[in-house]
Amino acid sequence: MRITMDADRSNGWMIELDGVLASYVALDDPTHLEFEYTRWIADMLDEVRPDEHLEFVHLGGAACSLPVYLATRRPGSRQLIIDFDAALIDLMRTQFGIRSSRRFALRTADALEGLRALPTASADVIVRDAFNADQTPQHLRGAEFAREVARVMRPSGIYLANIGDGPGLPMTRELLRHSREALALRPTERHNGHMAIISDPSVMRGRRKGNVVAALSRSPLPMHGWQQAVRRANLPARVTHGERLWAYL
Known part of the structure; x- marks a missing residue:
């Protein structure tokens, strides 16, 4: 693990894990999100029942x-927040002053084991952003993991997954296949508003590797708000859903 100060921003810190830039902390502005995929997820969550208090699980x-x-x-x-890296969680507590509380719990555990310990239908939003270097661990990509996500999600819950992918989007296709089967979603008009992916168009076209954020729900997603949010983004992004998404299923 390596921590370095951002030379371009006071109170900005970069955390590198296994040689990969994994996170960014802006101590003077908790709403500042440096990474584009994190901004996409935040914009998406801002549109999810904004007047309600929700139960979030971060894997x-x-x-x-x-x-x-x-x-x-x-x-x-x-x-x-469930994270396998005990040293990282300890760093968040000691270096950046992040503490567990009644509404903000930090737990050291493997993501799949952590999910298994949660009650059925207990989460409104599940966010998977777990990596080993630049890869999502194999056991967090299969059918068993997808079934646990589906079990813990409430009927109106949303599953968001950050995926590091390359040409052809094989990791995205794998996640969509397992997750839609676990949630009993079908590529039909009836489920057009229940699945989406967001990414830079150049990643979608296979020109470079990059992040893809997938969203799935048994209930309709706030697609219109998400499309407006990516139009306002500083960097190019595209929401792919409906029949355009079927090619990746």
Whole structure:
């Protein structure tokens, strides 16, 4: 693990894990999200029942940038952050002052084991952002993991997954296949508004590797708000859903 100060921003810190830039913390502004995929997820969550207090589960917390953002934007909601890296969680507590509380719980555990310990239908939002270097561990990509996500999600719950992918989007296709089967979603008009992916168009076209954020729900997703949010983004992004998404299923 390596921590370095951002030379371009005071109170900005970068955390590197296994040689990969894993997270960014802006101590002076908890709503600042440096990574584009984190901004996409935050914009998506801002559109999810904004007047309600929700139950969030984060599988992989990195430096807790997104949970801290949500604690600022939705202070009445409860969050559970599950991360395998005990040293990283200890760093968040000692270096950046992030503490567990009644509404913000940090737990050291494997993501799949952590999910298994949670009650059925207990989460409104599950965010998977767990990596080993630049790869999602194999046991967090299969059918068993997808079934646990589906079990813990409430009927109106949303599953968001950050995927590092390359040409052809094989990791995205794998996640969509397992997750839609676990949630009993079909590529039909009836489920057009229940699945989406967000990414840079150049990644979608296979020109470079990059992040893809997948969203799935048994209930209709707030697609219109997400499309408006990516149009306002500083960097190019595209929401792919409906029949355009079927090619990846």
